[in-house]
Amino acid sequence: MSKRLIVAGAGGFGRELVQWVDSSPIFCRDNLISSVAFIDDSATDKVAGVKVLGSVDSFVPSVNDLFVCAIALPESRTRVVRILEDKGATFVPFVHDTAFVGSRSVLGAGVILCPKVLVSVDVTIGRHTHLNVGSSIGHDAVLGEFNTLSSNCFIGGNSKLGNNVFVGTSVTVSPRLNIADDVVLGAGSVVMRSVKRQGTTYGNPAKLIPKRV
Structure with a gap:
């Protein structure tokens, strides 16, 4: 049907x-x-x-x-x-025909993989997370729910993103880092250390501007 x-x-x-x-x-x-x-x-x-x-x-x-x-x-x-x-x-999940998903990787309901996205092996992507054009996810990474990755982002292997994370255009997250819930990684950020609290990062290396309570 x-x-x-x-x-x-x-x-x-x-x-x-x-x-x-x-x-x-x-x-x-x-x-x-x-x-x-x-x-x-x-x-x-x-x-x-x-x-x-x-x-x-x-x-x-x-x-x-x-x-x-x-x-x-x-x-x-x-x-x-x-x-x-x-x-x-x-x-x-929507996976564009030009996207690649590696062996044993798992996509949650509502995930969107745009053209030219690369998801390596043994990756977990939570529900309703979006990966825009040309983004890449390294092996064994874990992405939570309701995240947005803008175009041409790279998330290193064994990294973990929480939920509701917004990743701006051309952001790089180095391998084995943890990104907390509700973080904004500003466009062009090169993240070299884990981000453990809410806020917005900018620059290379990225610096966190904490969210005001």
Whole structure:
């Protein structure tokens, strides 16, 4: 039975994701995807030629619907996913046909791997974590839930990211480091030490500006 892929979020990342789904015939075949549509709280009718079925709050999933959430900010993504999961939505990982996933690596529900992503062996990626174009994850790394990795990031082997971490463009995290929950790694940061508390990093080597309470 064919499936409809529902993309939550019709903003910039959502429009990119629809294009990547269209260029991933293997993903569509393996998941029986025959059509794609948006749900979005502000868009109406169509976005980029793709039908908008309504808002997140109003939409009622059917048994033939599969979901991905294309909202970049972890906090907003968490809220939308919880609303949809409470309605019984089924989230699937999206792996672009040009992405590579190594042996014994595990992807949680709703994970998104964009074009040219490399996931090495024995990696664990938690639910609803996004890896944008050209990012790489080293062997035995563990990424928590609802993380966002922007384009061209590198996470070294045996590193651990918590939950709700936002990783800016072209960030490097050295091997065997731990990154706490809710940390922002600013664009271009070269992280040489573990980040153990909330805040934002900048620079090379990265320095942490703690979050004000």
